Amino acid sequence: DAGVIQSPRHEVTEMGQEVTLRCKPISGHNSLFWYRQTMMRGLELLIYFNNNVPIDDSGMPEDRFSAKMPNASFSTLKIQPSEPRDSAVYFCASSQKGSPLHFGNGTRLTVT
Amino acid sequence: GEDVEQSLFLSVREGDSSVINCTYTDSSSTYLYWYKQEPGAGLQLLTYIFSNMDMKQDQRLTVLLNKKDKHLSLRIADTQTGDSAIYFCAESPPRDQLIWGAGTKLIIKP
Numbered sequence: 001d002a003g004v005i006q007s008p009r010h011e012v013t014e015m016g017q018e019v020t021l022r023c024k025p026i027s028g029h030n031s032l033f034w035y036r037q038t039m040m041r042g043l044e045l046l047i048y049f050n051n052n053v054p055i056d057d058s059g060m061p062e063d064r065f066s067a068k069m070p071n072a073s074f075s076t077l078k079i080q081p082s083e084p085r086d087s088a089v090y091f092c093a094s095s096q097k098g099s100p101l102h103f104g105n106g107t108r109l110t111v112t
Numbered sequence: 113g114e115d116v117e118q119s120l121f122l123s124v125r126e127g128d129s130s131v132i133n134c135t136y137t138d139s140s141s142t143y144l145y146w147y148k149q150e151p152g153a154g155l156q157l158l159t160y161i162f163s164n165m166d167m168k169q170d171q172r173l174t175v176l177l178n179k180k181d182k183h184l185s186l187r188i189a190d191t192q193t194g195d196s197a198i199y200f201c202a203e204s205p206p207r208d209q210l211i212w213g214a215g216t217k218l219i220i221k222p
Contacts, residue, residue: 042214043200091154100145101210103154
């Protein structure tokens with residue numbers, strides 16, 4: 001199994017641009033999570049899906065952030081417009097019910 | 113409120129044992145986890161313990177759980193340079209998502 005696959009690994013963009021982060025969960029996993037990691041705030045859960053349905057998006061910072069899961073093998077996290085304070089490492093993780101989370105290697109986003 | 117607490121840093125000599133501690137808040141948490149994060153990588157599941165256990169051993173790793181004090185520890189025997197990483201503790205409340213500690217950075221001195 002290839003594990004959770006995220007792309008791109010690094011993204012550098014200018015303030016105001018749209019950013020799309022992508023995630024392919026482990027096949028057969030029915031839960032998908034988007035996390036953000038920063039030095040100041042640590043690991044924050046942004047949103048999670050069960051069976052492709054968003055369950056809790058209370059961690060999404062503001063309306064500039066949106067996430068979709070059109071099918072069981074793909075999810076996107078979009079930031080539009082991006083701001084410098086969005087700079088962080090964004091992780092996607094997946095799991096089966098009752099099993100531990102498996103993380104991707106993350107996307108390091110830098111907004112200048 | 114909900115909070116998982118860990119020391120931010122631990123420094124040990126190569127070959128010694130490392131003990132990373134964690135306190136959690138929800139006594140009904142079913143599982144407690146240890147994840148390892150190496151530089152530039154995602155969090156990797158290291159080990160976990162079910163709440164009805166008080167100890168779990170896996171090669172160089174020993175997890176101790178004290179439910180009364182809501183205290184979890186991870187002991188790494190014969191610490192090697194490859195053990196340098198940030199170690200995250202997480203608890204799993206029965207009807208909620210994982211609650212994460214801030215991570216303990218393990219520094220290995222030669």
